[in-house]
Amino acid sequence: MVDQAFVAHEIPEEKVDELLESGDVEKFIKLLQPVEKPIQIFADGKTGALYCECHVTAENLVSQTTPDTPLDPEASADYRANRDLVEDHAAYEQMLLDARLGRTFSNIVCEFIAGDPKPLKVVGGQHRFGAIQDAFDEWTVNGIHGVKVYFALDTEQRLDVQVISNTNIEVSRDLLDRMFETVSGAELRTWCQKVGILGEKEDFADKRKRGGSISVRQARSFVINYFLGQEKIGETFDQTETTPQVPKTGVRTVPEWEQIKKQYPDLWNDPGLERAGREFQALVDKQRQSFGKNSTSKVSNPDFAEKAMNDAILSAWAFVAGLLSQNQVRLQKHFDLKEKGKPDPLRAALLVKGKHMTDPEQYRGLGYRTDPKERGRFVELFWIQAEKGSGFSDKMIAAAIAAYHAKAAILDAKAKKEAI
Template identity: 50%
Template sequence: MAKKKKVAKRTTKKASLKKKSGAVSQVALRQELKKFLALAEPFENSEHLSLLTDKRTNASYLQCHLRASDLIRLATIDVPLDPDEQSEYRANREILADHTAFRKMKDDALNGRTFSDIVCEYTTEFDSEHPIKIIGGQHRYEAIRAAVDSDVNEYHGLKIYLKLNKKQRLDVQLISNTNIAVSSDLFDRMQETVGGPELRVWCQNVDLLSDGQDFTDKHQRGGPISVQMARTFITNYFRGKKINAVQFNSLNTTPQKCPSGQHDSDWDQLKIEYPDLWSDEGLIVAGKEFAKLIKAQRSAFKDKKPKPKPDFPEKALNMAILPAWALVAGILHDNPERLKRHYGLAKAKGTNDPLNAAALAKGHHKTDPDNYRGLGSRTDPKERGRFAELFFHCAEKNRQITKQTVDIAIAKYHAKQAQLEVEKLE
């Protein structure tokens, strides 16, 4: 008898833990399902519809078919990832209206093609006018909508999730977009959105993003910066603060490039190590000064004739230049005079090209392969290390970027690497 009581107590405790974890009750799910069926009237008889569970996240869903006209009436692709705290930012990719595959999809829909596995969430918690939120399949949705406008009204297959929490919603976003080759930039953006708005808000405050602008879902020249760029900038600034400028010539000062398209545990650790990083005055100034450099570099080539090489206006956002510039800003954080020189590159006198892209393109070393197109054409550790030498040398000697300073920086980098190798062997 006592044994039975013990089991019952353990069962009660387990149920209590489940309740605390935020698990949705079966009663609540059934009520939600009943509302959906009454509103959407799917092709399947309600008796033949069952709630399924994704065991990976315990998310509940059903699979059914809706008339195209009902889908368009009830659905929207304007779906926030975090409707409670960041409702103005979206996880869905931009519609690729001119893509050949999308044009073919629209033509198929006009000819009665039935689409399937459109991934949705049914919820009235936000935008109750459109309770079906399209999470995966926005291109198919647009093709269906165009077909409905031409009186084509077929049934289409949907996977409808119910009662998702924020983590489950992110997971559904990721697996849905992965089916259509999600870009690493979009993956990073979704991960950062779930983590909170701090990085985006910081970038907007220092003008690395415009007011209300989100990170890119796939970086293009002239477009918004990526999450990877923002993380890389901040990571290298704080790494630089740990480097003593006096010891610069004897230390490995190769800047880091944050990973993309995967979870970045080092970024998580950095935010723990620097809990006040978003209000760090030195970092804020560095961000604003780098935004000025981006703007100055782009302005230098605006409407310029003959047309420059396409990477020249965007040279500041090269993923070897960006981390190196941030690293040196961190190293010089307590040296106002040299830091002023470093920041002065954006308004260097006597040049309309702050980073002197043409001089960078001529920078070579005897060890470089024949297909090397000059400093700033790559983003590997060697390229990042060379730029750290260049920016530090220019700030130390109060020099601008020239063919001579580029050659000196490259020579310094290889001399340092040789010395570090000797020390390692000894």
């Protein structure tokens, strides 16, 4: 079917009618004035998403486009799907120079949402768009650039476009996790904001960095391990597997996470989990303050300041909080760790001295790795500390490492006996 605005290629008739009725293509043409007329509309074979590929001037592109793109405009309009611009990256700096010299860019992926002040939303290629915008605003370079524009996307199609567009460049798994979690709902983000793990209207990190926001993976890990710890209540600690889990990352379905949400449907209203979240953030804050500008510490080590955000420490701390959730005396000692230790609660300088004779030569001490052994060792350490309540010491760290290996031997022997 041919219309003066566009030509549709192998698109179901009802979709063509919907597109005609909405007038989105006509509005796009009026605002962006693409070189190609009529434009060609195609349907993605996998998702059915409708799109066109055409060329527009930098002037029209800049005036109608924004990289500030929500993944779910209705349910989570305040939260972005795109990565932040990496302005100090050499590749981006080169893009800026090329754009000023008239470089033509292409495959800037966008969604057109009629009626918005900036109706063209950048889904992929935000660095290229940034270079085009800079060249036009600062140097009036008005080249013609290629865009791929989607129309009338639903949430699943939008997610698919976001993932595919960002997969064309190096993208962190943290960003993918954030996108997937946004589509599944706002519960995890809302809970993190409620307990102070995230600030008001703050979003999860799109890439791990010192002093940055918590990632989706870390937030999931905290919740998962709190409830896994609860499930071990009543068991003999010295003979029980207590290795925390760290969930998969960068994938749409995370079995460990889905299982916890199914098993604990009211988890977002769990007072024990809420208290644990607040207490853990207090530990993070205290650890960072211990090495901040106003601290009395003479040690300048950014790794020490971020020690509480190590995945092994985070998951083990949450696991022990769940395990002690019915023992208020020991639980309070666990929470009070934030007030112990000089110059810092986690005694980072002592942790790095914690080693076992089986550790490889390149092992840097507790608190640098995140593997199961590291996570298991920290459970033992937090467990002992919650009994003593005196904060970490070199003897306590040595005892925790020894206890982990003793337990591992007991569990290995038990498994071998059961296999006979």
